[in-house]
Amino acid sequence: MTTEYLDYTAARQTIPYEKAGQETCVTVTFMKLCGKAYSLTGDSVFLDQLETSFYNAFMGSLNEEHKHSKALLKTIDMSTIKESFLPFDSYAPLLPGARGTMAGGAQQFRDGTYYGCCACIGGAGVATFLDNVWQAETDCLTVNQYVNGAYGTDEFRVTVNTRYPAAGSISLQVCARNKNHTLKLRLPGWCKNYKLQSPIPYTLLDGYLVLNGPWTGEQTLALDLDMPVVAIYPMKWDKTTLFTTRNPDPTTSSLFIPTEVTYDDAQSHFVCFRRGPVMLALDERLGADPAGTFQPVVNDDGTVSCAENPAEYPQIAPKLSLLCPEASGSFPLIDFASAGKDWESKMAVWLATP
């Protein structure tokens, strides 16, 4: 897969690509597009996409360990750099590779500091996600993302308490003066089974649990979203034409040279894993080679019975740490956003299968 082209990327994720992929600028721009599309259509499918982008590609780009990219060291004379770091990484691998390989659009300022395109747009990613957490209309409050906090007005207020997305249990305390206020709770697209314990009745409509009251003072709801680990396989496709190679001849009308590509089964023997909105990854510091071959035990319904991993790893503090069963033994997985954060260790989302 490539950085930022419309090049059949979703279908071609397991095909090796020598340059860096998954640019943070693209992630943030996609999140903004999803937020706009949701506000125009009210279709929560766009919030599903926004959520997945935020918890995985975006959170993975946070430069929590204050690293320099290796490419930056090559292109800018470090002796002239005023020591600092960029807050967001630019690219992340899905196949075995490392983070921090390039700083997109890196430029040095006169005072010795430097910046890049992804570092500039990163802040908008936080804002775009938070802008879509909840939505208040006359007599209706919609909770779109499950983040700790209190939302609403004195008329109708909801306080959310949860470890989501590390867990699927969400407690909602409702404080209502307006007894006929509507509360809408988004049911994420990935969620196949849920339980809502509620003192008042609810209906499921267009991806939302809808509660119309009557509310009486303070009441508590408990929403439990079932979050099994599920196995995901590469898409099957036929052939397509890509327009990603620039035409060196400026006199022609076509800016790009068409390249035909065809599905190759040998490049599709991979599997990856998702738990709720969170993609899982293997970081080599967990003690297994992300470029190895794995034989996970997948249940008939596509779920995987992963166990919590009790092991402690001195250099990683993952939000999720699981053991994926194999016919004999198991291999470790952590949340993608926590993997490879030292910008050196090899990591992968897609793992090769026989």
Ligand SMILES: [Zn+2]
């Ligand atoms: Zn960028």
